[in-house]
Amino acid sequence: MSAATGSAALTQTRQGRRAPGNRADGPSVWMAGPALVLFGVFAVVPLIGVAVLSFMSWDGLGDPVWAGAENWGRTLTDPVTQNAMRLTVVLSVATWLFQTPLSLLLGVFMAGRQRYRAVLSVLYFLPLLFSAAAVAIAYRALLDPNFGLGTALGISWLSQDWIGSPDLALWVVLFVISWSFVPFHSLLYQGGVRQIPKSMYEAALLDGAGRVQQFFYITLPQLKYTIVTSSTLMIVGSLTYFDLIFVLTGGGPGNATRILPLDMYLTGFRSYDMGKASVIAVILVVVGLAVSIGLNRFSGASKMDSQMEGV
Amino acid sequence: MRLSIGRRTGAMVAAVSLATVLAACGGGNQPGQAAADGASAWALTGGSEEMFRAQFDAWNAENPDQEIAVDWFANDAYKEKIRTAVGSGNAPTLIYSWAGGTLADYVANDSVVDITADTQELTDRLVPSVAANGQVDGKTYAVPNTQSQPVVLYYNQEVLDAAGVEVPTTYDELLTAVGTLKDQGVIPVALAGQSVWPELMWIQYLTDRIGGPEVFQAVVDGEEGAWSDPAVIEATTKIQELVDAGAFGDSFGSVNADQNADTALVHTGKAAFILQGSWVYPNFLNDAPELVESGGLGYTTFPAVDGGAGDPANIVGNPSNFWSVSASAAEEDQATAKSFISSQVLNDDAVDDLLAIGTVPPITGLEDKIEQQDNADYLSFVYGMVRDAPHFQLSWDQALPPAQAQELLNNLSQLFLGQIDPQQFSDAMDATL
Numbered sequence: 001m002s003a004a005t006g007s008a009a010l011t012q013t014r015q016g017r018r019a020p021g022n023r024a025d026g027p028s029v030w031m032a033g034p035a036l037v038l039f040g041v042f043a044v045v046p047l048i049g050v051a052v053l054s055f056m057s058w059d060g061l062g063d064p065v066w067a068g069a070e071n072w073g074r075t076l077t078d079p080v081t082q083n084a085m086r087l088t089v090v091l092s093v094a095t096w097l098f099q100t101p102l103s104l105l106l107g108v109f110m111a112g113r114q115r116y117r118a119v120l121s122v123l124y125f126l127p128l129l130f131s132a133a134a135v136a137i138a139y140r141a142l143l144d145p146n147f148g149l150g151t152a153l154g155i156s157w158l159s160q161d162w163i164g165s166p167d168l169a170l171w172v173v174l175f176v177i178s179w180s181f182v183p184f185h186s187l188l189y190q191g192g193v194r195q196i197p198k199s200m201y202e203a204a205l206l207d208g209a210g211r212v213q214q215f216f217y218i219t220l221p222q223l224k225y226t227i228v229t230s231s232t233l234m235i236v237g238s239l240t241y242f243d244l245i246f247v248l249t250g251g252g253p254g255n256a257t258r259i260l261p262l263d264m265y266l267t268g269f270r271s272y273d274m275g276k277a278s279v280i281a282v283i284l285v286v287v288g289l290a291v292s293i294g295l296n297r298f299s300g301a302s303k304m305d306s307q308m309e310g311v
Numbered sequence: 312m313r314l315s316i317g318r319r320t321g322a323m324v325a326a327v328s329l330a331t332v333l334a335a336c337g338g339g340n341q342p343g344q345a346a347a348d349g350a351s352a353w354a355l356t357g358g359s360e361e362m363f364r365a366q367f368d369a370w371n372a373e374n375p376d377q378e379i380a381v382d383w384f385a386n387d388a389y390k391e392k393i394r395t396a397v398g399s400g401n402a403p404t405l406i407y408s409w410a411g412g413t414l415a416d417y418v419a420n421d422s423v424v425d426i427t428a429d430t431q432e433l434t435d436r437l438v439p440s441v442a443a444n445g446q447v448d449g450k451t452y453a454v455p456n457t458q459s460q461p462v463v464l465y466y467n468q469e470v471l472d473a474a475g476v477e478v479p480t481t482y483d484e485l486l487t488a489v490g491t492l493k494d495q496g497v498i499p500v501a502l503a504g505q506s507v508w509p510e511l512m513w514i515q516y517l518t519d520r521i522g523g524p525e526v527f528q529a530v531v532d533g534e535e536g537a538w539s540d541p542a543v544i545e546a547t548t549k550i551q552e553l554v555d556a557g558a559f560g561d562s563f564g565s566v567n568a569d570q571n572a573d574t575a576l577v578h579t580g581k582a583a584f585i586l587q588g589s590w591v592y593p594n595f596l597n598d599a600p601e602l603v604e605s606g607g608l609g610y611t612t613f614p615a616v617d618g619g620a621g622d623p624a625n626i627v628g629n630p631s632n633f634w635s636v637s638a639s640a641a642e643e644d645q646a647t648a649k650s651f652i653s654s655q656v657l658n659d660d661a662v663d664d665l666l667a668i669g670t671v672p673p674i675t676g677l678e679d680k681i682e683q684q685d686n687a688d689y690l691s692f693v694y695g696m697v698r699d700a701p702h703f704q705l706s707w708d709q710a711l712p713p714a715q716a717q718e719l720l721n722n723l724s725q726l727f728l729g730q731i732d733p734q735q736f737s738d739a740m741d742a743t744l
Contacts, residue, residue: 059713061398062420062557080721144572145562146498148583164564166728252505253564254725269391271714 047285054278064274071275081280083255084263091174091259092238099178099185099234100227106182107189108219128183136247138178145311163249166256173245173257180244181237185230192226193219228299234293239288260284350640350647351380351462352405353396355389355632358590359457366655379405397422397637404640404648410444410453410633411709412716415507418447423635427451429649433656440501440703441630441673455631456656456671459697460588462512462628465574465595466609467602470497470583478609481615482520482549489558492583498560500553501582502727504569507720510727511707512586513553515627516613517546522703523621530744531710538740542620543617547733554727564728571598578602586613588628589693592669596686603686610692626696627704631673666690673697715743 044273054071058064075081127135127301142149143162150159162172200218209217242261245251251258251266258266268277354363371378378470382403384392389407392579396402397417397500406423408414417423427450434442437455437555445453474495479485503509518526522542529537560582566572568587569592576582578599585591595608602608615623634656636648655661657672666670666684671694681690697703708716722739725731731739 059421060394061417092367140567141570143565145565146576147572159562161562161565164562164566166564197632250505250507252724254506254728254730255721266717271717272394273714 050278050281050285053274054282056275056278058274060272060274067275071279075099075276075279078276079260080255081260081263084258084260084280087170087256087258088239089179090258091170091241092235094174095177095181095238096231096234098174098232099182102178103182103185103230104189104223106186107216108193110186110190111193124186125183128187129182130180132180132244133247135176135180136244139172140248143172146266164253166253169249169256173248176248177238177241177244181234183235188226188230189223192223196222224299228295234296235295236288236292237286239291315338344726346643348641349378349380350404350644350651351382352407352648353382353384353389353393353403354407356383356385359665359668359670361668362457362661363734365664366661369660370651370655374650377650379651381646382559397639400639402637402639402646404637406635406637407456408633408635409629409705409709411705412712413709414445414453414633414635415447416712417635418452422638424451424638424645425450425452426454426636426649426652430454430652433653436674436676437673438673438697438703440700441697443475443632444703444705453633453635454652454656455673456634457632457672458589458665459631459673459693459703460590460629460670461626461693461696461700461703462516462586462588462613463592463693463696464584464586464611465591465615466611467577467580467582468607468609469602470580471609472584476583478611479614481614482517485614486553486556486558488583489553489556493557495653497578497580498582499584500560500572501566501576501585502559502563503566503573504559504563504724504727505566506568507724508706508708509568509573509587510723511720512588512627513550514543514546514723515707516586517549517616518542519621519625519627519702520613520616520623521545521595521619521621524625524704527704527707527710530740531620533744535744536741537744539737543737544733547736548640550726551729551733559727570577572722574598578608589670592689596669610689612696622701624696625698625702625704626700627706628641629706629709630703671697718743 012274032202053064055065055067055069056064057071106124110117110124140163145151145159145161145164148159150156160168163169196219200222203215204214204218240261241259242265245257245259245262246265250258251262261284262278264280264284267273267280352367352368354360363381367379367381386447393406393408394413397406398420402422406417408417414423425650430451433454434451438459441455441459442451445455470492471478474492474497476488476491477484479488489499502513515527522545524541526537526540529540549738566576571587571591573587574591574594575598577585578595595603599608601710612626614624634648634652636645636652640648657674662672662674662677662680666677666680669686669690671677671681673691675698677694678691681687681694704710708720712721719740722731722736726733726736
C-alpha cells in the first residue's frame with residue numbers, strides 16, 4: 001500500500017507540470033471496479049456486520065437481540081480473554097525477536113551466488129510448501145512423549161511433555177511458527193540483499209571495511225524497508241495465527257496457547273456466543289490496522305524514499 | 312479434526328458475519344413455508360457410516376419419487392455447520408444430533424417438529440433409558456439412529472498379570488492398583504488430556520458413583536450452586552488424588568484421542584487401563600487383533616465408590632446419535648423424513664450392520680442375535696450394560712448448552728493440570744449457571 005502511495009505521489013509531481021484535468025492517460029478508474037466490489041462484499045460488509053453483531057446477543061439459533069455494550073464489558077473483563085490478549089502480545093514479540101535475526105542472517109547467506117548456497121536455499125524453502133495443518137500434525141506426532149522422536153531415537157530429553165505442559169507449550173508453538181515462516185522472511189531478505197548495488201561494497205572495501213563492518217554499515221541500512229515490511233507481516237500476521245495452533249494444541253493445555261484469534265473462534269463456534277466473538281474480532285481488526293499503520297508511520301516507510309541516491 | 316479452516320482472521324471474521332447475513336436472509340424459521348424441493352439429510356463419516364449409506368441407498372431405491380439427498384461431513388465440521396444452518400432456516404430435513412442441550416435449544420426455537428406419533432413403533436423397541444434422551448417435556452423430538460456408546464473401563468490383561476494387579480471393583484482398589492503399576496514403570500491409566508473430553512468421563516462417573524444422577528440433573532436444571540454439591544467436590548478431589556498419584560502418567564496433556572494415541576498406549580502395553588467410549592473397540596480390533604483374540608483386552612464397568620449414593624450399574628457416554636425432523640422443511644419433505652425414520656432407522660438390516668462392526672444398537676431383545684456374533688462376549692457385556700442401566704447419562708458437554716459446555720471443558724482441563732483446585736472449579740462452574 002505504501003509503495004502505491006509513493007508512486008502516486010511521484011506521478012503527482014510529474015503531472016504538476018501538465019494542465020490540470022488532463023488524465024486521459026493510464027488505465028480507467030473503472031478497472032478497479034471488480035476488485036472494489038469484491039473487497040466491499042467480502043471485507044467491508046462483513047466487517048460492518050461484525051461491528052453490529054458485537055452489540056447484539058446471539059447464540060446462532062433464533063434471531064440476534066440488541067445487548068448494548070454488555071458484550072464489550074463481559075469480554076474485556078473475562079479472564080480467559082485477558083489471558084488471550086497477554087499471550088498474543090507475548091507471542092507477537094517473541095516470534096519477532098526470534099524470527100527477525102534468523103531470517104536476516106539466512107537471507108544474507110542465501111543471497112550469495114555460490115552453488116552450495118543455492119542448494120541449501122531450496123532446503124530452507126521447503127517448510128513454506130507445507131500446509132499449516134500438515135505441519136501441526138507432523139509436529140504433534142514427532143513431539144509425542146510416548147511414540148514420538150524421543151522414543152524412536154532413544155533420546156530421553158526429547159521425550160518431554162512438549163505440548164501437554166502449560167510451561168512448555170507456548171514455546172513449542174513459537175518454535176513451530178518460526179520454523180514455518182522463517183523461510184518466507186529469508187526470501188524477502190534474500191531479494192533485498194540482492195538489490196544492493198555491488199559498487200557500494202566495492203567502495204566500502206576500498207575504504208578498508210571488513211565483512212562485519214560491511215554488514216552493519218551497508219547491508220543493514222540498505223535493508224531498512226525490507227525489515228519494516230517483514231516486521232509488519234510478522235507482527236500483523238501473529239495477530240492471525242490460527243490454523244497451526246488450532247491443530248497443534250487446540251489452545252491447550254488449559255488456556256496456555258489460547259491466543260486471541262483462537263479465543264474468537266472457540267467463543268464463536270464452540271460456545272456459540274457470537275456477540276462476544278464479534279467483540280474479539282473487532283478488537284483484532286482495530287489492533288491489526290493500528291499496528292500496521294503505526295509501523296509504517298514510525299519507520300518513515302510511508303515516504304519510501306529511494307536509498308539509491310548518488311549511486 | 313478440522314483441516315480446512317479459514318487461514319486468516321479475515322476469513323473467520325467473514326465467517327462470523329456471514330452467519331449474521333444468513334440469519335438475516337433466512338428471517339428465522341418459517342415452518343411449512345419452504346417449497347418442497349426434496350428431502351435432504353446431513354450425515355457423518357466414520358463410525359457407522361456404512362450402515363447409514365446402506366439405509367439411504369435402500370430408501371432411495373425403493374422410493375424413487377421421494378429421494379433423500381445426503382451430504383456427508385466429518386464430526387467437528389458438522390457440529391459447527393449444523394447450528395448455523397438450523398439458525399438460518401436452511402437446515403436439512405433430517406437433522407443429526409447428540410440430543411441433550413442442542414436438542415433443547417432446537418425445541419425452544421421451534422426448529423424441530425414433534426414426531427411422537429410417527430415414531431411410536433420404533434420407540435417401543437428402544438431401550439427406555441436411551442429413548443428418553445430424544446424426549447423433551449414428554450414429547451419425542453429425536454429418535455436414536457445408531458449404536459449406543461457407553462463408556463467402558465478397558466484394560467490390558469497382560470500388563471495387569473505382569474504387575475500382579477487384580478481388576479479393581481472399587482475406587483480404593485483402583486488407587487492401590489495405580490500405585491503398584493506405577494512402581495512397575497507402566498502408565499497406570501491412559502488419558503488423552505489434549506483432547507480434554509476424555510477427562511469428562513472421569514468426573515462424570517465419579518460424580519455419579521458418589522452422588523447419583525441427581526447431582527448433574529441439578530446442573531442441567533440450572534439450580535443455584537449446583538456445581539458446589541459435595542459429590543462434585545469429592546469427585547474433583549479424587550481426580551486430583553489420581554493425578555497426584557501418577558495415575559495418568561506425567562505427559563497425559565500431550566496425548567490426543569483423535570489419532571488413537573490413548574488406545575495405542577494400552578495395546579502396546581505402555582499403559583494398563585483406559586476409560587473410553589465403546590467406539591474405541593473397533594480401534595483395538597484393527598490395531599491389535601492378536602491382543603483381542605487372545606483375550607488380552609479386558610473390559611469392565613467403572614469401579615464403585617465406597618459409601619457412594621449412585622448405583623454402580625449406572626453408565627455414562629453417548630446413549631446414541633439421533634435424527635430430528637426440521638421444522639423449516641416443507642410438509643411434504645417432513646413426511647418423507649418421517650417415513651424414512653419409521654421404515655429404515657434401526658431396522659433388522661441396520662441392527663445386523665451395527666453388530667457386525669462390534670457395536671450394539673439400543674434395541675431390546677437382541678440377546679439371541681448377539682450370541683451368534685464374533686466377539687459375542689464383549690457385545691453381550693456392552694449390551695447388558697446398556698440394557699440394565701438404571702440411568703444412562705449423556706456426556707456432559709452434550710447435555711449442557713454449548714457455552715457452559717466449553718467452560719466445563721476449559722475448567723476441567725485446568726483441574727487435571729493442577730492449575731485450579733476443586734473449590735475453584737466449583738466456583739468457576741457455578742458462575743455459569
